[in-house]
Amino acid sequence: MPRASASPSAPLEATPQSVPNSEWNCNSQFTGIWVTGQGKVTVVPDVAILSLGVEAQAATVQQAMAEAATAMDRVIAALRANGVAEKDIQTQWFNIYPVRRWVDDAREVLIGYRVTNMVSAKIRDVEATGSIIDRVAEAGGDLTRIHGVSFTVDDPSQYHNEAREKAIADAKATAQHLAALAGVDLGRPFYISESGGFVPIYRDYAMMEGGGILPPTPISPGETEITLTVQMAFAIE
Template sequence: MNTRITFVAALLLLPLGIAAQEPDSETGTANRVIVVSGTGEVNGVPDVAAINVGVVVESESAKAALAANNEQMERLLEKLKQLGIAEKDIQTSSFNVSPRYQRMRNPGGEPPKIDGYQVSNQVHIRVRKIESLGGVLDQVVTAGANQINGISFSIAESETLMDEARNKAIRDAKRKAGLMAKEAGVTLGRLVAIRDHSGGGQPAPMRFMAMAEARSSVPVQTGEQTLSAQVQLTFKFE
């Protein structure tokens, strides 16, 4: 997986400048400290796709609609297995049976009557071979899927990239602390505190509707996702 690394640095200083009085919890005396923040960003190419696919069938009776839906879903699930989608990556996400009402208003103000039923069944699948995603989308439609809600992308080894981003953020903060100490004419002392403000490692998924082209695999662009880490370092100075 090719990654492109970019960095964004931010410096957070105490309100009174780099020199501040902070009480020592052990001795009760005041310590002079520099507090700095650093941010590191890593761009990664998504390698896992999550898709919601399903089958919607309408018929005059609920029983007939259910039977037809079950038949199409069985073909769809069999196709997913043939495509190499593991059972652990296939999960039912929704199932609904609902009445279908007459569209025309009945004379005398009577409520609309039921003239059929709709059955929908949807599964959430993960495609771990991202290069096969276009073909998977094409094949599930061919197998009977007539409902695709969207696609979300993620990075399987996101924590590895987050560790890289944290390392960059720490180096960024240390560089800033050294620069501030030098310009202020003080000597940078030992590091006394580190705080990680990165939060979750996985970026928010991107979503779009899948568009199929006749007689070809669905064209899909995964793009890139940015993972960002923020740290805060506290140094003593003399």
């Protein structure tokens, strides 16, 4: 139910209790009827964003980097072979850090180095997401790391417009109702602000390892909502 507040631009025979769930303020900055409207549009995602990469550990930095590079080359090749364009593959982070272990609960000993290389891949054929995950896990082997997949809309502008229209209509209807209850005429809007937008669907996956014959990975994008909220202020005539 939209939240609303109202205050008169001229003296009115009314009290704060005259309009339920309303707030009255005599400050000229907040003169008028203030309301909040919300618009929602349900959409089916048409893009999957896969967060994946490799992680290698070895006795030396050079060895760990070499193993990670070889595995990542295979992962990238698998992505491209399964329809992911080069422009849709982007490095997220690359880390090299030492790995230490406590000995006799008294001191730390350096046992090697770990290299992590993660990328994001935009999959435009959502139905192929599960198959691509399988191919990537197979290509990278035990060094493969898949952190998750999210689903979004490549061009949400048309859905934003639809949600915005609904939010404005919702706010106007509430303002008109408040004006009628207060016995005043609703004037023109003098303030509008907007917030909200598309919230991607996120799926978390445990680390995947290659090798062996595994059943296909099921991926379901489902539906999501684009929600926009507007706050409007109307003059009182």
